[in-house]
Amino acid sequence: MKLALNPRVAELEESATLKINQTAKRMREAGEDLCHLGFGESPFPVPELLQQALRENTHHKSYLPGPGLPQLREAVAGFFRKEFGYDAAMERVFIGPGSKELLFDLLYLLEGPLLVPAPSWVSYGPQARMLGKSVQPIPTLRENRYRLQAEELERACQESGSGQKLLILTNPSNPTGSVHHTQELQELAEVCRRHQVVVIADEIYALVNFSERPFVGMATLYPEGTVVTSGLSKAFSAGGWRLGVALLPEAMSELLQPWGALVSETFSCTSAPIQYAAIPAFAEYEKLRQEVEHCVAIHRAATKGMWQTLLGIGLNCPEPEGAFYLFPDFEPFREQLASRNIRTSNDLATRLLEDAKVAVLPGAAFYMLPGHLSVRLSPVDYNGNALQAGTDFDAMFPKMAEAVQRIGVFSVSEISELR
Missing domain, CATH: 3.40.640.10 (Type I PLP-dependent aspartate aminotransferase-like (Major domain))
Incomplete structure (x- = not known):
C-alpha cells in the first residue's frame, strides 16, 4: 500500500542542525579527522546541583x-x-x-x-x-x-x-x-x-x-x-x-x-x-551564577577568539556579543571559489566538509539567499570539563584554531592542495 502523506510534511527535511551533528558523529566514528563547528551544543557538564x-x-x-x-x-x-x-x-x-x-x-x-x-x-x-x-x-x-x-x-x-x-x-x-x-x-x-x-x-x-x-x-x-x-x-x-x-x-x-x-x-x-x-x-x-558566568567567559574566549582569527584570514564576520555562534561570509573569495564551482552557501558548506573536513552550516539554512556565501560556525568543539578561562585562543582551543587554518587554506587553494 502506498501511503498518502500530508503535503505539508511530504517534502519536509530533517533539521539542518541535527543532520550535520549526526553526519559529524558518523565521520568521527569512521576515523575522520573532523573539526565540528556545525552544532550549537554547550560542551560543559550540567551543573552538579541540577x-x-x-x-x-x-x-x-x-x-x-x-x-x-x-x-x-x-x-x-x-x-x-x-x-x-x-x-x-x-x-x-x-x-x-x-x-x-x-x-x-x-x-x-x-x-x-x-x-x-x-x-x-x-x-x-x-x-x-x-x-x-x-x-x-x-x-x-x-x-x-x-x-x-x-x-x-x-x-x-x-x-x-x-x-x-x-x-x-x-x-x-x-x-x-x-x-x-x-x-x-x-x-x-x-x-x-x-x-x-x-x-x-x-x-x-x-x-x-x-x-x-x-x-x-x-x-x-x-x-x-x-x-x-x-x-x-x-x-x-x-x-x-x-x-x-x-x-x-x-x-x-x-x-x-x-x-x-x-x-x-x-x-x-x-x-x-x-x-x-x-x-x-x-x-x-x-x-549557580558563578558557574554559569565561568562558562560564559569561556564561550566568550572561544567565540571572540575565533572571530579575530576569521578576520585574520580575510573573511567578513560581524563581532559576536553573545550565544556561541559566528556568521562569516566568503565574499572576498567569491571569484576564487567560483573557479572551483562553489557558487552557493550549500556548495560552500558541502565542500568545506568534504575537502577541508570542517563541519559548518550553510547560510541558506538560515533564510539567506542561496548565492550569499555565508556559513554558521559554532565554536564549541572543545572539552568543557577541562578548560579554564583564558585569552590565548590557539592554546585553549587547538582544534578550533586548526579549523580556521583549514578554512583559510580552503578559501584560496585548489582541492588537490588540501589533500
Whole structure:
C-alpha cells in the first residue's frame, strides 16, 4: 500500500542542525579527522546541583499538570522577574519538552504570517510551513551585525498586509551572536504596536551575553505583545533534558485556556523527574551564577577568539556579543571559489566538509539567499570539563584554531592542495 502523506510534511527535511551533528558523529566514528563547528551544543557538564536534583527525583512517575509543575512555574516566574524585570506570574508560565515544542505551539495557536529576520534559526520557517503559514524572511545587513532594524520591519509589515502578524526575534542571535540594543528594541516595539505584531522572543541565550551592556529583552519594551521562550539547553548545558519555558504577558491571558487544552491533547506534560530537577536552576540561581558566568567567559574566549582569527584570514564576520555562534561570509573569495564551482552557501558548506573536513552550516539554512556565501560556525568543539578561562585562543582551543587554518587554506587553494 502506498501511503498518502500530508503535503505539508511530504517534502519536509530533517533539521539542518541535527543532520550535520549526526553526519559529524558518523565521520568521527569512521576515523575522520573532523573539526565540528556545525552544532550549537554547550560542551560543559550540567551543573552538579541540577544533576543531584535529578538523582533525587527519579521516583516521580505520575502525570503532572499540562502547563507544568506549579513549584517549577513559580520558580521560573520569580527568576525572570528578578533577572530581567519581566512581569512574570506563575499562572502565565508554561513548561514544555524543550522550547522548540513551545515555539511550535505558539505558531499553532496564533493566527498570522510569520516574519523572520534573515538570518535566523533554522526551525522557525519549517514549523510555520507545517502549519500552513506563510513565511516572510526580512533581509538584514551585515553592517548592522544582522540585527533587525525598525525600517526593515516596517517595510515587511506593509508588504504583508493588514491583520495580525507574528515576529520571532532571537536575542542573542543564533546564528550571528549579535545582541539587540535597547534603542533598537524600542523602535521595533513602536512598529509592532502600529501593525498588530505579536513578538515571540526566543531568549534561550539571554544568560550567554558577553556584550558590555546588560541584557534587555523585548518584553521590557513591548510587554503587552511579547511572549518569551527559554529553557535549560544553553546556559545550563542541558539540551538533552528537553526542558523549555514560556512566559505569557497578562495582555495575552486569553491564550491560557486554549494552550492548556492543546497541551492536554498532545504531549500531556513534560517529564516529571526533569521538571523537579529543573527547579533549582531557577529557584536557586544564585548558587549557580558563578558557574554559569565561568562558562560564559569561556564561550566568550572561544567565540571572540575565533572571530579575530576569521578576520585574520580575510573573511567578513560581524563581532559576536553573545550565544556561541559566528556568521562569516566568503565574499572576498567569491571569484576564487567560483573557479572551483562553489557558487552557493550549500556548495560552500558541502565542500568545506568534504575537502577541508570542517563541519559548518550553510547560510541558506538560515533564510539567506542561496548565492550569499555565508556559513554558521559554532565554536564549541572543545572539552568543557577541562578548560579554564583564558585569552590565548590557539592554546585553549587547538582544534578550533586548526579549523580556521583549514578554512583559510580552503578559501584560496585548489582541492588537490588540501589533500
